[in-house]
Amino acid sequence: xxSETTSKSPEAAAVPPPGASREKKRVPQGHRRLLTRRxxxxxxxxxxxxxxxxxxLVWVTxxxxxxxxxxxxxxxxxxxxxxxxxxxxxxLFTDNPQFWPAxxxxxxxxxxxxxxxxxxxxxxxxxxDKRIRFSRVYQTxxxxxxxxxxxxxxxxxxxxxxxxxxxxxxLIGANKPGHYIDWIGNPDLNLWAVLVAASWxxxxxxxxxxxxxxxxVDPSLREASALDGANEWQTxxxxxxxxxxxxxxxxxxxxxxxxxxxxxxVFVFNKGAQGTELLSILITNNIIGESSRIGYGSAIAVVLLxxxxxxxxxxxxxxxxxxxxx
Amino acid sequence: xxxxTPSGLSVPGPSRRTLxxxxxxxxxxxxxxxxxxxxxxxxxSASDTKTVTLGSNxxxxxxxxxxxxxxxxxxKQSGITxxxxxxxxxxxxxxxxxxxxxxxxxxxxxxxxxxMQFFASKGLASPIDDVWEKxxxxxxxxxxxxxxxxxxxxxxxxxxxxxxxxxxxxxxxQQHGYEVPTTWDELVALCKQMKKDGLVPIAFGDKDAWPxxxxxxxxxxxLNGYDFxxxxxxxxxxxxxxxxxxxxxxxxxxxxxxxxxFMGRTWQDAAQTLVSKKAGMYLLGSFVAQQFTxxxxxxxxxxxxxxxxNSAYGxxxxxxxxxxxxxxKSPKNHDGVVKLLEYLGSPAAEELYLKGDPSVVAASxxxxxxxxxxxxxxxxEMIGGAKSLTQFMDRDSRPDFTSTVMQPGLxxxxxxxxxxxxxxxxxxxxxxxxxxx
Numbered sequence: 001x002x003s004e005t006t007s008k009s010p011e012a013a014a015v016p017p018p019g020a021s022r023e024k025k026r027v028p029q030g031h032r033r034l035l036t037r038r039x040x041x042x043x044x045x046x047x048x049x050x051x052x053x054x055x056x057l058v059w060v061t062x063x064x065x066x067x068x069x070x071x072x073x074x075x076x077x078x079x080x081x082x083x084x085x086x087x088x089x090x091x092l093f094t095d096n097p098q099f100w101p102a103x104x105x106x107x108x109x110x111x112x113x114x115x116x117x118x119x120x121x122x123x124x125x126x127x128x129d130k131r132i133r134f135s136r137v138y139q140t141x142x143x144x145x146x147x148x149x150x151x152x153x154x155x156x157x158x159x160x161x162x163x164x165x166x167x168x169x170x171l172i173g174a175n176k177p178g179h180y181i182d183w184i185g186n187p188d189l190n191l192w193a194v195l196v197a198a199s200w201x202x203x204x205x206x207x208x209x210x211x212x213x214x215x216x217v218d219p220s221l222r223e224a225s226a227l228d229g230a231n232e233w234q235t236x237x238x239x240x241x242x243x244x245x246x247x248x249x250x251x252x253x254x255x256x257x258x259x260x261x262x263x264x265x266v267f268v269f270n271k272g273a274q275g276t277e278l279l280s281i282l283i284t285n286n287i288i289g290e291s292s293r294i295g296y297g298s299a300i301a302v303v304l305l306x307x308x309x310x311x312x313x314x315x316x317x318x319x320x321x322x323x324x325x326x
Numbered sequence: 327x328x329x330x331t332p333s334g335l336s337v338p339g340p341s342r343r344t345l346x347x348x349x350x351x352x353x354x355x356x357x358x359x360x361x362x363x364x365x366x367x368x369x370x371s372a373s374d375t376k377t378v379t380l381g382s383n384x385x386x387x388x389x390x391x392x393x394x395x396x397x398x399x400x401x402k403q404s405g406i407t408x409x410x411x412x413x414x415x416x417x418x419x420x421x422x423x424x425x426x427x428x429x430x431x432x433x434x435x436x437x438x439x440x441x442m443q444f445f446a447s448k449g450l451a452s453p454i455d456d457v458w459e460k461x462x463x464x465x466x467x468x469x470x471x472x473x474x475x476x477x478x479x480x481x482x483x484x485x486x487x488x489x490x491x492x493x494x495x496x497x498x499x500q501q502h503g504y505e506v507p508t509t510w511d512e513l514v515a516l517c518k519q520m521k522k523d524g525l526v527p528i529a530f531g532d533k534d535a536w537p538x539x540x541x542x543x544x545x546x547x548x549l550n551g552y553d554f555x556x557x558x559x560x561x562x563x564x565x566x567x568x569x570x571x572x573x574x575x576x577x578x579x580x581x582x583x584x585x586x587x588f589m590g591r592t593w594q595d596a597a598q599t600l601v602s603k604k605a606g607m608y609l610l611g612s613f614v615a616q617q618f619t620x621x622x623x624x625x626x627x628x629x630x631x632x633x634x635x636n637s638a639y640g641x642x643x644x645x646x647x648x649x650x651x652x653x654x655k656s657p658k659n660h661d662g663v664v665k666l667l668e669y670l671g672s673p674a675a676e677e678l679y680l681k682g683d684p685s686v687v688a689a690s691x692x693x694x695x696x697x698x699x700x701x702x703x704x705x706x707e708m709i710g711g712a713k714s715l716t717q718f719m720d721r722d723s724r725p726d727f728t729s730t731v732m733q734p735g736l737x738x739x740x741x742x743x744x745x746x747x748x749x750x751x752x753x754x755x756x757x758x759x760x761x762x763x
Contacts, residue, residue, distance in 0.1 A: 072763040075423045076448050082763070095755045098734055163587035164595050177526055177586050184533065185589015187741060270533060273589065274737050290441075290725035292423055293760070
């Protein structure tokens, strides 16, 4: 493209600007000439196709889902859509025994991910950053759970937790009548059991993010703090960690997203039975499949959307403000 | 049917098939455009009088092959080819709404009961009274009742069925000198005795959330009768009714004799405790026999009907989920469809199918029972002798109600049997809004 535009522009540049009035006319003309017909078609495609896809797949669907949240619809024929106002939300907030637990579990999911696997991932990243022997092997080992699909992770962990033949119950002898520990079914246990699996994966994810961040830390900073006589912990706390600020922002956003979109692991683990209800699973159960409570499911989806926006918008505002200042 | 749940959903878990489906989906995307044009081409040939299209959910090897043999026999007899489009069992069920609204096949596999009536009343199925004029004589009264829509017209041709009952091993009962219980008190006493003898009285696994529905159904129609059960399932009777409360009271009495840790156990694992003689009884559909892979074990398997609770109803109702065929809203080859359904409603077709898939029994009482195993014979007699047949909670009621309210509700009860009152009022509130829509 550049070669084409430059091959055209000399002609425009060769003409010396005879006067201000002439130049005024010439500028838009030359601008037009910068883009050939082919360029314009290409540009139209490059901008148009993503726009169409984005509008159709993001905006239209999101707005349709919001609109459907105020209706009841069994998915059969458009004429069966009935406007019900805020009924779906009223039912959701007052009558649905699964809704508030689901919100709570999504929050717990986030809190646990940020409190346990995230510092753990940072710790591993710091250790691996020291160029210890077999660093690559460890990296691969810790990162492997991230590569594996969450559905597979869920499947593997539910084998580990199986009450009769699972690894844990077999090892501790909790698979005999009267001694059962029901990791998958017991509503006081199952969320924590599944969070162990989620943390197992999230640790590796966080490790890679922090490792990338640490690689970007200027080595002279370490040298300087070493010269000042700071020990390892002091260096980390006062020098390294503050420079990881951009990484921390990414980690926070990623963790929030992970907590809100948590679905596959639990769905495979126990389909979101009592104790592990999640918003995403409630949406699926109501919309997908034969049940087809599309309006009601959309209402839950809208709640999830509002929560996501409440988290994302302040983040975006803060980022843009920072950019403007810079 | 093979690794299917009674609700007809195939057992979840990332199987090879799921993966293959993913690959197939990707391939279909790539091949989408040529496929569409191919559809246009075949559209004209589908409307000829020599082809009938059929949407099938029989994706498992055994039923698929058994159905294929039936269609081949039909082609030989009538000269009409059945073009089968098989979809994964689970996917078929989940997509049924959009499938029936789009361009469905002429005939499709479906289940009897409320689920069938739902699509009939939505105008997504064609009445087939003309077919039933010919095949009516082949079926007992209870099957006829199951095949009718809410408007009294026929919409369904049943092919196979199987019963829910309490399964046990003859050798275990013999060894301990147990008698088959015929009343509730005898059942409770037997449970106590089994516990004393170191057995798990009732094997149980509710990880998939549907098995508990089976227990509820049994206690409810034994205690409150078929009519009340139907009313309750149709959303007409109230869940806060004292009769429903009584069902849960009975269930609570039996719950301590159920296998521990059931919330995390699949029905297959629970069945293994019966296979290994660690459990005395198991309330399930006759598909439990699939877990008895050893011939000697299978011969040792027997069952009895859930005991009587209320003498007014005795043991007059049998839960017998029935599979069969329906016709889509505007079949392209109507005459061919009628011929096909007439054939599928004949004893010959059922016998042929059962030859390929002996895990179920024929819906027709005219089909020969000579090839049946002892278990099949007993199942057939039990269903034939029933005054009323139910399907299963999720086939007898609205699927949105059973999947989003009853499945979590019953699991909640199993975790906390004392919280029945608040649970029932919550179920009733949710039921009202769902059935109102």
